[in-house]
Each structure stands twice: as C-alpha cells, then as structure tokens.
Amino acid sequence: MGKGGGLITNEIRALRFHQGEMTQQELADRVGVTRQTINVIEGNKYSPSLEVAFRIARVFGVSLERVFQYREEAARR
Amino acid sequence: MNLSFQEKSLWLMFASLFGVFGFYFVTVLPADTVDVQPQQVVFFVLAVVVLVIMAIIGHVVIALVDRHRETDERDRLIALKGVRNGSYVLATGVFLALCVAMLTKGNFMFTHLLLGFWVLAQLVEIGSQLFLLRRGM
Numbered sequence: 380m381g382k383g384g385g386l387i388t389n390e391i392r393a394l395r396f397h398q399g400e401m402t403q404q405e406l407a408d409r410v411g412v413t414r415q416t417i418n419v420i421e422g423n424k425y426s427p428s429l430e431v432a433f434r435i436a437r438v439f440g441v442s443l444e445r446v447f448q449y450r451e452e453a454a455r456r
Numbered sequence: 457m458n459l460s461f462q463e464k465s466l467w468l469m470f471a472s473l474f475g476v477f478g479f480y481f482v483t484v485l486p487a488d489t490v491d492v493q494p495q496q497v498v499f500f501v502l503a504v505v506v507l508v509i510m511a512i513i514g515h516v517v518i519a520l521v522d523r524h525r526e527t528d529e530r531d532r533l534i535a536l537k538g539v540r541n542g543s544y545v546l547a548t549g550v551f552l553a554l555c556v557a558m559l560t561k562g563n564f565m566f567t568h569l570l571l572g573f574w575v576l577a578q579l580v581e582i583g584s585q586l587f588l589l590r591r592g593m
Contacts (some may be wrong), residue, residue: 411528411530413462419530424591
C-alpha cells in the first residue's frame, strides 16, 4: 500500500517460485527482516524502505522495477 | 495462529498488565479513601513486583520456544505508532488527574486516576502494536 494514494504491487511471490520455491523465511533471513514482514510486503499491505526493497531485488538478482511496481492510475479509479 | 516473537512478547505484557492491575483496581478502588493508605502502597508495590516477575519468566519461556527473536524496520515503525497512540491516552489522563487534584481532597482519586490512565495508555500502546502487526501497514 502506497502512502501517497498510489498502489505499490510486487512480484515477490513469483520470484520466490522461480528461485526454487524459496520460502518466506529463507528470503527474510537473506534480506534481514522477519518472515512476517515478507508476508505483508507480498500481500501489498506494507511498503518497505528503499534499503529493504533494494536488498530484496539483490537477493533475486533483478532490478528494483522487476520486483516492485507503482500503479498510480489503478489507485485513482 | 502463527505468532512472531514480538507478538508473543506483546500478548504476554498485555495479559500481565490487564491481569495484575485489573486485580489491583478491583481490590483497591472500592475502599475509596481520601488519601492512599499504607496497605494500598504495599499492594501497589506487590503488583509491580508480580508484573516484573511475570514479564521475566514469560520472556524466558518465549525465548526458549521461539528462535526468531530479531526485529526489523516494520516492528520499529509499529512500536513508534503504538507509543504515539498511548501518549494521547496518557496526556488525557494527566490532564484529568490535574483537574481532579485541584477539585478534590486527598490524593487517593488523583493517584488512582493517574495510575489508571497509565495502565490504559500501556494497553492502548500494546494493543495498537498487536493490531498493526496482524493487519499489516
């Protein structure tokens, strides 16, 4: 959920699946956050800090935009 | 329900505060004396000691059961929001206690109104954190 009225979505679940079905706990351990935080990020209920967002992207070896998307139009409808 | 270390710790503190000070108020408030009595002071000290013991033993047990004890940025943000919500209740309580202090005789009402709002502020702080941890933010 974005703070400015937009909607931040992510592809973490799909990326985890393509990384040998990495568990939320494994991702959490590698990023340095709790499993619960990964869970709410995946559910679009929490927008992480830039630092955590970059660390998630680095774990998957992809760009930030591949992991997170900002959809301003979707939120306005 | 799969609870994190943080949630278990908060539930422990919520239940301990509610139980210990709930019992304290149910026991002490019917007395309604003008000033706080010495036996009430002893009862208050005992309540605080019991609360501390419950917190220590409870956290030791939780730490033995749960190996994921780390916190992160979201936990810290939720803690700050909890403190903010609790501070509104505490500020209201301090104002009301000051009004009572100016309008009533003795220190019984003033002391227990202040204590009651402190406990309520703690419960609101912890309750807010539990709500936000479960709902997401």
